[in-house]
Structure formats: structure tokens, C-alpha cells
Amino acid sequence: MHIHPLITKTEDLADLCARLAKSEFVTVDTEFMRENTYWPELCLVQIANTEEAAAVDPMAPGLDMTPLYDLLVDNEDVLKVFHAGGQDVEIVFNATGRTPHPIFDTQIAMMAISQSEQIGYSNLVESWLGLTIDKGARFTDWSRRPLTDRQIEYAIGDVTHLAKIFPKILKRLMKTGRGEWLDQEMEKLADPENYRNDPGQVWKRIKASGRNPAVLGRLKAIAEWREIEAQGKNLPRGRIARDETLADLASHPPRQQADLAKVRGLSQGWKDNEIGRRLMTAITTAEPLSEDELPPRAPRGAPLGKEGSLVADLLKLLLKIRAREIDAAARLLARTDDLELLAAGVRKNLAVLEGWRFGVFGKDALDLVEGKLAFAVENGKLKMTRVDDAVE
Structure with a gap:
């Protein structure tokens, strides 16, 4: 893979983006500082495909970032791949008022093919490539100039490794048939409403x-x-x-x-x-909230009470068992709030009772609540057993 020198000129950035625009996907990462500011200060952008990689210095005098933002938000033909990309997406939104699309997040994807709920980048690289990342530059002040060669090398490594890992994750997703599990999660990540800072909300x-x-x-x-x-x-x-x-x-x-x-x-x-x-x-001068603005009332059956809490605990146990059985992250299959509402008697507007989640986990969760499923221990392992409807 060809690694470019640090990009500080608009024409070099435009040339790079023109080439990357022909790729099926690009991997993207950013370095920023926000400890002392409301708005994150973008200090570096790293981008790669399978053939080349570069770091772009948005703090360089006279550099116009438009070619890069055009590639990220306007080009629907190129998939943008991030790892734990929420803050990276926020930075693009702050600069353009739009979000990268289409988008793929490897941290979210790992939830469908492993029990990892928030796998860190270092662990991702180690598990897929067998490499140990030098963490020495992780806590650097990215706003200071000049950047050292070591800093740039460290930063670019984030996207070059990701360019090798992403096709492997994609292959695993296709093999397991779990790609559709992630569609909703990826669209949520790309939803501009998640990044709009409306003071009134x-x-x-x-x-x-x-x-x-x-x-x-x-x-x-x-x-x-x-x-x-x-x-x-x-x-x-x-x-x-x-x-x-x-x-x-x-x-x-x-x-x-x-x-x-x-x-x-x-x-x-x-x-x-x-x-x-x-x-x-x-x-x-504050006005009381109108009824429409008030948080929704607790659904019928909630608060759970002692018995309901025990049922919710059983549902959480079932979730752990199922996540282990199929090697997927429990949080992707069901949220704790949904399980508590299910235990409280709610049966409508729950994600766990809709789509693929119902087939993978929701149906059994419903059966457990309705007494059609029970826990049993076989050979020292906790398993689920069906309750014979005919048994009184």
C-alpha cells in the first residue's frame, strides 16, 4: 500500500479524492481535540482504500477541505468505513451539515459476529490481524504543529489496518447471513438528527x-x-x-x-x-411543559414490582444464554428497557418483537414470559426447554 506524505495543499487533496472516488470503500478516521472546547477541533483526517492511504492536515493554511467532504457526504457509490465512528461523523456534520453515507462501522458490525459490545480498535486489530498497536501516540496533542513522523505513521495505521480488516468482517457477515441485522444500526449512525445540537432539545x-x-x-x-x-x-x-x-x-x-x-x-x-x-x-421566564412535551407515562404493568423484576431478570438470563449460543452481542439482540417492558406486559412497539430480532430472540422471550419456556441444567450447562402445553 502506498502511503502519501502529509497532505497540506488543496490540489493534492483533490487528486487523492478523485482517485478514492473510484473505490468500492474507503476507511476513515479523525484526530481531534475537544477537552477544552464545545466544538471539537479537527486536527487530522486519515483516509485509505486498499491501494493508498494519506493523512490530511485540516489546520494547514489555505487548505480547502471541500474535495474530502464531497467524497464523504455526496458520493453514494463509495462506502465509508469507520470504527466507533460516532464522533468522526459528528465532526463531518459540524463542518457540512450532513453526514457520511453510505456508512459502515466495524465496532457495530462486531456485535453481529461476536459477543463484543464495544470492542476497542486495538483489540480489533489484534484479533483480526494479530498485530499489537503502539499506543504511545494515542494521547498526543494533535493540535500542535509540526506533527512528527511517528504521529503521522500512528494515525495512518488506523485506516490502513481497517482497510484490511473490513473485507474480512464483510466476508464473515455474508457467511453468517447477519448483514441485515446491521442495516438499522448503520442508518442510525448516519442519521443527522443524532448530531444536531438543538438547544431546545x-x-x-x-x-x-x-x-x-x-x-x-x-x-x-x-x-x-x-x-x-x-x-x-x-x-x-x-x-x-x-x-x-x-x-x-x-x-x-x-x-x-x-x-x-x-x-x-x-x-x-x-x-x-x-x-x-x-x-x-x-x-x-420558564413555561411549564405542555402535555405533548412531557415524557411518556410508564406503560401499564410498570413499575415492575417484585415479581415483574424477577421476570425481567429471567429474560436477561435468557438473553445471555442466547447471545452465547449464537456468538452475538446481547445488546444487539435486545435492550434492557425492552426486556423490562416485556416483563411488565407490554407487547407493542418493542424492537425485540419485530423483524429479525423476533426470530432470533423475541419469540423465545415471549414464550418465557407466557410460561411456554423454562430453564434447565443439562451436563452442568444452563439450557432452555419447552414446556408441554398439555401438562397442567
Whole structure:
């Protein structure tokens, strides 16, 4: 495989992308810094096919990244392959307002052909290629220039290894016939809505108990305030205020700005400065959530209670057994929330009761809940047995 020198000129990038556009797939990785900023700072992009690989320096003066973004988001003929690519996709979305498509994530794919739920890149390379990756450059400051040859070599290795591994994973998927298991997961990864930072919606990611419209209305307003502050100052959300602080403010709102000095997790200076004034405005002008905005009520049968919790535990045990039997990740077959809802009596709108998941696991899960399946130990191994309907 030909490894190019670091690309810093637009014409070199355009030539590379023109060649890569003829490939069936490209492997992609990025290096970025976001510890001290709201927006991730893109420092390096690595891309390869089976014949060539290069690292692109987006921080190079005068470099136009358009040819690369055109290849990633506009070219539907080339599959874009990532490993644990959520943050890489987010960076492309922030730059273009769109996401790479079509897309394939090897971490997600491994869930269909092994019991690994979040296999790391080093373990992936070791298991498929028998290589041990030098982790020395992993925690480097990718924003510092000049980059060393060792840094560039390490970074490019991420896509050259992936270019060898991806066809092997694809072959295994075709052999097992589990490719369709991943269609929905890959489309979710490419869904732009996952990366759209709408300040008015971020409150939904904050853990809050109950359905009190006034409390949740304040939480929505405060979360929106924090998001706007963080974006404007380009600081991580947690540097403005932590989630638990927002939840506390929503449940126990201060009556006046001076009271902010008593709130744990907030700066003393907020009692009389502008950011504190903006926070108080968000709290005092917050409208209660409408019924349409409130989180859905717990379904009939939930909360589970003691017996329901035991049934849910049995379902989780069945899931472990099935995942081991077929060598697939339990989390791909069913989510814990679905199992608890199933135990609570819910039978509609559950992924585990639809599509391929029903045939692989959902049907047996339903039979277990309905008393048609039981656990048994044979030769020291836990197995499932059918219960004879005729037996009273």
C-alpha cells in the first residue's frame, strides 16, 4: 500500500479524492481535540482504500477541505468505513451539515459476529490481524504543529489496518447471513438528527425524575441557556454547569440572583454578574411543559414490582444464554428497557418483537414470559426447554 506524505495543499487533496472516488470503500478516521472546547477541533483526517492511504492536515493554511467532504457526504457509490465512528461523523456534520453515507462501522458490525459490545480498535486489530498497536501516540496533542513522523505513521495505521480488516468482517457477515441485522444500526449512525445540537432539545439528555410540568419546563429553559452559553464561549457544557446542578436548579429554583451563591456547583461570582442574570432570566421566564412535551407515562404493568423484576431478570438470563449460543452481542439482540417492558406486559412497539430480532430472540422471550419456556441444567450447562402445553 502506498502511503502519501502529509497532505497540506488543496490540489493534492483533490487528486487523492478523485482517485478514492473510484473505490468500492474507503476507511476513515479523525484526530481531534475537544477537552477544552464545545466544538471539537479537527486536527487530522486519515483516509485509505486498499491501494493508498494519506493523512490530511485540516489546520494547514489555505487548505480547502471541500474535495474530502464531497467524497464523504455526496458520493453514494463509495462506502465509508469507520470504527466507533460516532464522533468522526459528528465532526463531518459540524463542518457540512450532513453526514457520511453510505456508512459502515466495524465496532457495530462486531456485535453481529461476536459477543463484543464495544470492542476497542486495538483489540480489533489484534484479533483480526494479530498485530499489537503502539499506543504511545494515542494521547498526543494533535493540535500542535509540526506533527512528527511517528504521529503521522500512528494515525495512518488506523485506516490502513481497517482497510484490511473490513473485507474480512464483510466476508464473515455474508457467511453468517447477519448483514441485515446491521442495516438499522448503520442508518442510525448516519442519521443527522443524532448530531444536531438543538438547544431546545438538550434537556431530554439530562436525568430527571418525575413528570412535573413546571420542574421540567425549568429544566428545559436552563438546559437551553447552558447550551447557548457553551456554544457562544466555545466551552464544554460541564464548564458552564454540570447536569446535576441543572436538575437541582430546576427542582429547587432560587428566588433571586443573590441565592445563586448558595447553589453547589456554581461560581460565587454569579450572584451579581451577567451570566448569573441570564440564568435567572431563564429560570423565572420558564413555561411549564405542555402535555405533548412531557415524557411518556410508564406503560401499564410498570413499575415492575417484585415479581415483574424477577421476570425481567429471567429474560436477561435468557438473553445471555442466547447471545452465547449464537456468538452475538446481547445488546444487539435486545435492550434492557425492552426486556423490562416485556416483563411488565407490554407487547407493542418493542424492537425485540419485530423483524429479525423476533426470530432470533423475541419469540423465545415471549414464550418465557407466557410460561411456554423454562430453564434447565443439562451436563452442568444452563439450557432452555419447552414446556408441554398439555401438562397442567
